[in-house]
Amino acid sequence: MISAIFQFDQAITARLSSLLPHNAFFDTFFSFFSLLGLTMIVWIILFFVFWRNEQKDKTHHHFFLAFVTSFSITSVLVNILIKNIAHRTRPWIEQGLLETFCPSDFSFPSGHAAGAFAGAVIFAYFDKKRAWIYYFIAFLISFSRIYLSCHYLLDVIFGALIGYTIGVLSIKILMKVKIV
Secondary structure, three states: OOHHHHHHHHHHHHHHHOOOHHHHHHHHHHHHHHHHHOOOOOHHHHHHHHHOOOOOOHHHHHHHHHHHHHHHHHHHHHHHHHHHOOOOOOHHOOOOHHHHHHHOOOOOOOHHHHHHHHHHHHHHHHHHHHHHHHHHHHHHHHHHHHHHHHHHHOHHHHHHHHHHHHHHHHHHHHHOOOOO
């Protein structure tokens, strides 16, 4: 059963990866979004771009606390716990690709997708009028990992679900203790 799921995942991932041509433009475009997802840099940049002109009050502190809580839990859960339990090999390794900047550690779930969707949830909660921008960026970061053969589709889906869930739970817990 698991073998059949992995085969289906590999076939769908190969199809998704081939939807767009692999050329200098798309390679650069998706490498850029993958790099943005590598660290919290995209969310830090967005914080300064969109929030610097907003009224500075305790909302900034609540946002920052939700942001740090969400990313910390997501990072530990995905990159330290789940990946080291799942031990799924990355697509680029299984495909024998030589030139890639994808890491060689385990693939499942995608830490990029988890972090991107955790960030999108937090930003969307505090800045509802631009929520679509945050989710679109999270989608581009996540899809970049498939395009670049760093992850399979299921890696990205589960990473996104984990990040989204942790983002929502972080906000709910902080609201319950009346911090947000």
